[in-house]
Amino acid sequence: MSATTAPAAHDAPAIDSNTWDDPARRAPLVTGGLGFRGITDGVCGVVEAPQPPRAWFVAFGASLVFLAILGLMLGYLIITGVGVWGNKSPVFWGWPIVNFVFWVGIGHAGTLISAILYLFRQKWRTGINRAAEAMTIFAVICAGLYPGVHIGRVWAAYYLFPLPNQMDMWPQFRSPLMWDVFAVNTYLTVSALFWYMGLVPDLATLRDRAPTRLRQVLYGFFALGWRGSNRHWHRYERAYLILAALATPLVLSVHSVVSFDFATSQIPGWHTTIFPPYFVAGAIFSGFAMVVTLLVPARKLFGLEHFITMRHLENMNKIILTTGCMVGLAYGTEFFIAAYSGNPLEQFAFLARARAHFGWAYLSMIFCNVVVPQLFWFKKLRTNVWVMFVACIFVNIGMWFERFVIIVTSLTADFLPAAWDYYTPTWVDILTFAGTFGLFMTLFLLFCRFLPMIAISEVKGVLPHEHPDLGFHHDDHGAGAGHGHAKPAEVTP
Amino acid sequence: MASATMTAPAQLGARRIDDLLPRINRGVQMAFVVGALLTLLSFVVPAFRERVWATYLAAFTFYLGITLGGLFFVVLQHLVRAGWSVVVRRVAEGIALNTKLLPVLFIPVAVGTYQGHLHPAAAAHADHGGGHGAAHAPADPGHAAPGGAPAPADPAHGAGHGGGHHAPHAPLKAKWLSFPWFLGRMLLFFAIWYGIASYFYGSSVAQDQDGDPARTSRMTWWAAPLMIVFALTCSLAGFDLLMALDPYWYSTMFGVYFFAGCFLSFMATLIIAFYVLRRHGLAWEVGPEHYHDMGKFMFAFVVFWAYIAYSQFMLIWYGNIPEETVWYLRRMEHGWLLVSAWLIVGHFVIPFLALLSRFPKRRPELLVAGSAWVLFVHYIDLQWLILPQPEAARAVPVPLLDLGLLLVLGAVYVRSTAANLTGVSLIPERDPRLRDSLAHENF
Numbered sequence: 064m065s066a067t068t069a070p071a072a073h074d075a076p077a078i079d080s081n082t083w084d085d086p087a088r089r090a091p092l093v094t095g096g097l098g099f100r101g102i103t104d105g106v107c108g109v110v111e112a113p114q115p116p117r118a119w120f121v122a123f124g125a126s127l128v129f130l131a132i133l134g135l136m137l138g139y140l141i142i143t144g145v146g147v148w149g150n151k152s153p154v155f156w157g158w159p160i161v162n163f164v165f166w167v168g169i170g171h172a173g174t175l176i177s178a179i180l181y182l183f184r185q186k187w188r189t190g191i192n193r194a195a196e197a198m199t200i201f202a203v204i205c206a207g208l209y210p211g212v213h214i215g216r217v218w219a220a221y222y223l224f225p226l227p228n229q230m231d232m233w234p235q236f237r238s239p240l241m242w243d244v245f246a247v248n249t250y251l252t253v254s255a256l257f258w259y260m261g262l263v264p265d266l267a268t269l270r271d272r273a274p275t276r277l278r279q280v281l282y283g284f285f286a287l288g289w290r291g292s293n294r295h296w297h298r299y300e301r302a303y304l305i306l307a308a309l310a311t312p313l314v315l316s317v318h319s320v321v322s323f324d325f326a327t328s329q330i331p332g333w334h335t336t337i338f339p340p341y342f343v344a345g346a347i348f349s350g351f352a353m354v355v356t357l358l359v360p361a362r363k364l365f366g367l368e369h370f371i372t373m374r375h376l377e378n379m380n381k382i383i384l385t386t387g388c389m390v391g392l393a394y395g396t397e398f399f400i401a402a403y404s405g406n407p408l409e410q411f412a413f414l415a416r417a418r419a420h421f422g423w424a425y426l427s428m429i430f431c432n433v434v435v436p437q438l439f440w441f442k443k444l445r446t447n448v449w450v451m452f453v454a455c456i457f458v459n460i461g462m463w464f465e466r467f468v469i470i471v472t473s474l475t476a477d478f479l480p481a482a483w484d485y486y487t488p489t490w491v492d493i494l495t496f497a498g499t500f501g502l503f504m505t506l507f508l509l510f511c512r513f514l515p516m517i518a519i520s521e522v523k524g525v526l527p528h529e530h531p532d533l534g535f536h537h538d539d540h541g542a543g544a545g546h547g548h549a550k551p552a553e554v555t556p
Numbered sequence: 557m558a559s560a561t562m563t564a565p566a567q568l569g570a571r572r573i574d575d576l577l578p579r580i581n582r583g584v585q586m587a588f589v590v591g592a593l594l595t596l597l598s599f600v601v602p603a604f605r606e607r608v609w610a611t612y613l614a615a616f617t618f619y620l621g622i623t624l625g626g627l628f629f630v631v632l633q634h635l636v637r638a639g640w641s642v643v644v645r646r647v648a649e650g651i652a653l654n655t656k657l658l659p660v661l662f663i664p665v666a667v668g669t670y671q672g673h674l675h676p677a678a679a680a681h682a683d684h685g686g687g688h689g690a691a692h693a694p695a696d697p698g699h700a701a702p703g704g705a706p707a708p709a710d711p712a713h714g715a716g717h718g719g720g721h722h723a724p725h726a727p728l729k730a731k732w733l734s735f736p737w738f739l740g741r742m743l744l745f746f747a748i749w750y751g752i753a754s755y756f757y758g759s760s761v762a763q764d765q766d767g768d769p770a771r772t773s774r775m776t777w778w779a780a781p782l783m784i785v786f787a788l789t790c791s792l793a794g795f796d797l798l799m800a801l802d803p804y805w806y807s808t809m810f811g812v813y814f815f816a817g818c819f820l821s822f823m824a825t826l827i828i829a830f831y832v833l834r835r836h837g838l839a840w841e842v843g844p845e846h847y848h849d850m851g852k853f854m855f856a857f858v859v860f861w862a863y864i865a866y867s868q869f870m871l872i873w874y875g876n877i878p879e880e881t882v883w884y885l886r887r888m889e890h891g892w893l894l895v896s897a898w899l900i901v902g903h904f905v906i907p908f909l910a911l912l913s914r915f916p917k918r919r920p921e922l923l924v925a926g927s928a929w930v931l932f933v934h935y936i937d938l939q940w941l942i943l944p945q946p947e948a949a950r951a952v953p954v955p956l957l958d959l960g961l962l963l964v965l966g967a968v969y970v971r972s973t974a975a976n977l978t979g980v981s982l983i984p985e986r987d988p989r990l991r992d993s994l995a996h997e998n999f
Binding site for chain 1: 640863
């Protein structure tokens with residue numbers, strides 16, 4: 064860990080390599096020799112710069128265009144009716160539900176990183192958790208849009224919630240669609256809380272450094288009077304742990320409940336018990352792919368390579384490889400059990416998926432989700448930003464196709480052969496989906512510009528000198544005997 | 557980049573099991589004798605005798621699960637380059653190495669299957685039906701009428717499989733489930749598992765000698781592909797050993813369910829093992845921080861098991877397709893409903909509440925009690941998976957026989973684990989991450 068360069072944030076010192084595999088030395092998670100000061104400057108500098116980089120404006124402009132398209136499409140939909148979509152018998156769940164599941168899936172990485180990786184003490188998560196959580200919230204917003212407008216009478220969307228009303232009408236509590244409303248809303252609420260709570264100390268930092276009065280007031284308002292006292296930090300740490308513990312089951316529950324939407328039915332290809340964990344694995348897979356897709360350009364654009372280092376990216380690529388294999392295992396299990404079951408309906412559904420009209424979608428799914436991630440077995444490839452950027456886009460495409468394959472192929476050929484039909488989306492479907500990317504990217508770019516993209520205080524907590532015991536320093540091996548912690552552990556009676 | 561050779565930290569305490577061996581042997585012999593007596597005693601009652609095969613399968617799967625859990629743990633620790641777990645890894649390696657014992661313990665399962673007491677589809681004389689309750693074996697050409705309702709003598713099956721459109725008689729499936737294929741697959745799995753376990757054990761022990769950190773890198777490298785191999789073999793073994801007890805029933809989740817139980821029972825075993833070692837003055841390096849982490853893992857898998865069990869049940873209940881629900885219906889009759897309800901409480905609610913807080917996880921006496929409980933309910937879970945099948949007389953278990961077989965197999969199992977750990981350090985003393993593990997703290 065040769066910190067050769069001075070801790071100056073803005074003159075871009077050489078990026079140190081921290082992707083080594085020496086088991087005796089933990090790699091540093093912040094490179095460039097940055098200390099506390101350098102971290103604060105580096106992260107706050109993005110927000111405090113008078114002008115964002117030109118590429119930001121270009122991207123923001125493009126996002127706004129797509130956002131406007133989304134607005135137009137939704138307006139058109141509401142004025143005209145759901146008939147403008149390609150949903151028709153037998154595929155009543157077409158693109159809108161595919162896109163809903165796609166976006167909910169994307170929204171799984173953030174909370175996994177901040178909650179589950181926190182419980183597993185994966186310190187590298189600190190470099191990416193803030194941006195990933197933000198992305199989670201924005202993705203869930205995009206997802207939430209679809210059921211809202213899919214119901215047809217958008218003005219009656221509040222019926223989704225169990226509100227007492229004079230007509231004594233209640234949602235169907237036995238329906239997994241209803242559970243979805245609760246699951247996704249809980250997830251959105253807890254994710255947003257988690258994200259905001261983590262932001263508070265960093266907002267206070269921005270407040271204290273604010274170059275203008277307006278910024279000081281605004282950041283100060285949202286910093287909730289944070290002064291960084293010992294008591295504040297103590298409570299913050301407790302709250303973080305509790306929220307992490309509460310958010311952990313949520314990471315699993317949301318996509319499990321989404322999978323129930325399908326698996327509780329009797330449609331072959333939908334009704335299979337492995338769906339909950341399989342959907343969760345797929346969601347994490349797609350979520351991480353989206354994080355990599357966003358952070359690879361973002362770290363370059365905003366000069367955050369010392370915080371989102373190659374090791375962070377490599378670790379994420381390993382998670383993508385792992386979850387990609389899990390998804391592959393689930394595909395295999397489904398096929399195996401379809402063959403094993405001896406149930407001709409199951410067998411038909413799975414063979415039809417692979418061979419009938421939508422075989423191209425199935426093959427795209429297998430290629431993108433199972434074949435492409437195998438690139439990450441090779442260190443050279445998983446530490447190459449171009450390879451990972453392209454591969455992760457493939458994964459995103461593949462995960463979209465997965466939902467398409469599950470939803471559309473099972474519905475096009477269900478129990479009633481007379482009703483079988485091909486499914487084609489309309490231009491409204493396509494433009495609405497493109498529009499949600501506009502919404503997503505607009506929110507994300509605003510986040511990049513106005514909020515600290517890196518959790519400043521958490522990253523400081525994983526600097527090597529915060530953890531002298533954890534083998535960060537390769538020069539002091541064998542000196543353990545003199546350590547406070549290294550005496551034989553005592554057991555509390 | 558590679559660091560120099562590792563040395564064992566000076567403060568490591570007693571870490572050899574060798575002096576303890578005579579005492580272990582005495583205990584093992586006693587357990588074996590008591591277990592054998594209990595088993596023989598229960599043979600006196602003819603009704604118990606019928607159940608011996610299924611009970612043996614439960615006991616065998618119990619120890620198989622612990623071993624597979626250990627194997628998974630070892631591979632996982634290398635895969636994620638874990639620091640905290642180095643001090644507990646050697647014992648886990650010793651447990652995982654019991655994969656070499658499994659083929660021996662498997663012999664009665666193979667015999668029982670061959671004779672048609674267990675997996676009906678794999679029974680050698682399935683086509684003779686009759687006496688073995690295997691009348692509806694899919695391998696049976698006599699019953700191969702497409703969609704025919706099998707085994708009219710079996711009301712549970714009649715109800716469940718009257719639907720007609722599933723075809724377990726399909727030649728491919730009959731072949732897959734037939735005895736040679738079943739046996740061949742199991743032997744292949746045992747060989748693979750033994751290969752993985754002995755590789756990690758051997759490398760780790762060799763590192764005690766040479767302190768070469770490159771061994772750790774190599775194990776990390778191998779952990780990734782071997783994890784895939786493990787995942788495939790573990791879930792297929794779950795299908796073969798437990799799911800195929802009802803050759804008609806299938807659930808894609810079943811492999812995950814089996815795995816959840818394996819890892820849970822392993823964590824409980826590991827905690828108990830360290831508690832016992834510590835009582836005898838060994839492996840004092842494993843302190844409250846490590847118990848805390850092992851407890852967390854156990855807690856996590858209590859919840860994971862519940863998640864998988866609930867999802868599987870709920871989806872089948874909700875779908876309400878007869879050929880799937882029959883499996884659960886069988887677990888709701890002949891007194892099994894109580895056991896099913898008990899599993900919710902005993903396998904989830906009680907350990908969940910007991911292990912939720914930090915307090916018990918950092919106190920070995922409490923945690924070991926929790927682990928014993930987890931092992932107990934896990935065994936109940938295995939009985940619940942195995943015994944309600946028609947071939948197993950469907951009745952509620954006989955504690956005497958269960959206890960007897962668990963003791964007999966347990967004695968062999970403990971003896972084998974002790975033998976695996978004899979002559980080696982109980983702590984991977986020159987592991988490059990040992991310092992992480994010794995200094996480990998839960999914040």
